[in-house]
Amino acid sequence: MPTYGNIFLKQDENGAFTTARRAPLGFTDGRNEAWLRDLLAGHPDLLPIEEVDPSFAPLVPLCTELQTEAGPVDAAFISPTGRLTLVECKLWRNPEARRKVIAQILDYARAVSRWSYADLQRQVASATGLKGNVPFEAARELQPDLDEAAFVDATARALREGRFLLLIAGDGIREGLSGMAELVTRNAALGFSFGLVEVALYEFGEQGLVVQPRVVAKTETIERTFVHVQSGDSGSLRDISDEGETERGGESVAVANERAWWEPLARISFDDPEQESPLYRHRNHIRVPLPYPGIWITAFRSMGEGGCGVFLTGKKSEIPQVLDALNEEREQILGELPHGTNERQQHDPDRPGFASYARLSEFATDDDCRNWLAQQLNHFVNAFRPRLKAMIR
Template sequence: MPTYGNILLKQDENGAFTTARRAPLGFTDGRNEAWLRDLLAGHPDLLPIEEVDPSFAPLAPLCTELSTEAGPVDAVFISPSGRLTLVECKLWRNPEARRKVIAQILDYARAVSGWSYADLQRRVATATGRKGNVPFEAARELQPDLDESAFVDATARALREGRFLLLIAGDGIREGITGMADLITRNAALGFSFGLVEVALYQFGEQGLVVQPRVVARTETIERTFVHLQAGEGGALQEVAEEAEARGEVRGESSTMADERAWWEPLTRIRFDDPEQEAPTYRPRNHVRVPMPYPGIWLTAYRSMGDGVCGVFFTGAKSEARQVLERLNEEREQILAELPEGSDNRRSSGELGFASYAQLSDFTSDDECREWLAQQLNQFVNALRPRLKTLAR
């Protein structure tokens, strides 16, 4: 996480400096969430998009208070490539408020992903009071030779695929970043990118105000994960692409998918020994995911009807998982002693991993299978979560 020193202003040719005074949002001069919203909408270059996800740059201001089925979005921008950036401005207070703002912006993304281009155009017209193709006109100010039909098609495709950049902008964003990133990762059913932007303000007495945006967290696109475990001697974790989710093609649910979700639903309500551990989240089609206190790392519990096996394993984004596994394997024997008996496995690359699995035929009922998975998850959390918290620090 980046840290910053004081900002100095050179006063004269003799080398005298004035130190800026930090000016928190929400306390002085009416600088509240609405003030921050209008500041960003009027000066889109303040948002460090290139650092978060350059595919959404440059930003053309579209509107503020865009009405959606989930509520109004503070500020909305669009790029000449037809990609939307949704910004929610929040003062940073307690962990509950942080979790609520993440849930809020995710709800906005889900709502907007159901729109057509005509829906977007109509909503923006209502928000701005302007007529015509407002999104295209806004983007064309940045790219005068922009083709309207190509822009409309690209925007419609981005809406359909959920290709949004979700930004939370606020003041003093420091604590709880890891848990927030995990929460975002667990909910990434659409193709969005996400960033946390701290907008630091510094006051130089009567001489003016300095605004310094900082990216303190962002997601990386995760296109591959380990989702299958072979049964039998020397089984291995298979690395496969979650292509349907990566393309945003998971929309409505078939009856089979609804049955699958219902099967996993009891596991999303389990309580862990660790009071800080969040509950599992269902992931189509055959597993639940448990966030760990390290960015891009989680536990997976799965059931493969085709192979007749179920299990729990440690995984994450490819680069992060490899780095973390290297550290964890330094105390591998001690970790294995704390995991369920038989929890020892290799990934398809041959690298050591942590996994536990069983044959579905070993269980007499679905409830018994779910109870076994819950017990495995709890032991994995107890063994790995404290170590991952230490690594994250």
């Protein structure tokens, strides 16, 4: 992690320097999250966009408090090529706040990814009080020769494909940066570009304020491949991932019901304050990302087999070596996991794994089943997360 020295101001002809005083956000009257939001919205050049992902530059301010189904986005920007940047401003006080803001901005992005261009236009107009094609007019101020039809089509495509840049801006992000960078890396698989920007403030007394933004963590852009499936007179867009095809069009009732069943588990909190929430992955299961690349905890429910459970798994290229290392501490790990945890390894049945199972008939209600899964997930996170972090080091 880079370190930053003090800022100096040359004050007089004799060569004397004045050292700036660090002015943390939240400790000075009026300089809070709302102040930072308005500062960045009014001066988008402060955000080091070229360093995070230049394909989203230049930033054109759209609005503050952009309303979504998941809540209001602090500040929204767009580029003349139709790519959205969503910025959440946060003061960092504890690990729980850091974990929650990651989940929060991801929820915003998921909500916006379901919008059409008309939805974006309507919500920006509502936030600004302006009429007409506000996103296009804002972008055209920066690029006068911008073609409206091309801009609308490009923006609609970016919305549909989830091509967003998510930025979290705040003060003191370097405190606990390893945990924050881990959260960013784990969520790269969602397909969004992601960055953490520390905004440092320095005061020179009556002579003014220096604002120094720094990129402290970022992900690489994860490209997603889409194909258009035509059936008769209708067509649908499908997102092809490493787990097969997932339809991005309208959901069936069964799929919607399954998503609703897992939704409470996607919001659970863990004993570990830096562990992010589970991710719903379709096909009756969720994943809990872990700090070792390509390794995660899966919770599943199979109505056909009448069972549910939690197990440690990962990519075929990573899970064998991880299990070999963990099995050296097998007895100690099993002592930390719930009673009844047994062996399972989906890629190599001969290699002992870690899993906990139950029959659906054991639970009187869906809530009982979800509560059991949540408890198992928490135990698995407590047992494996610190060990995998140590393996990374």
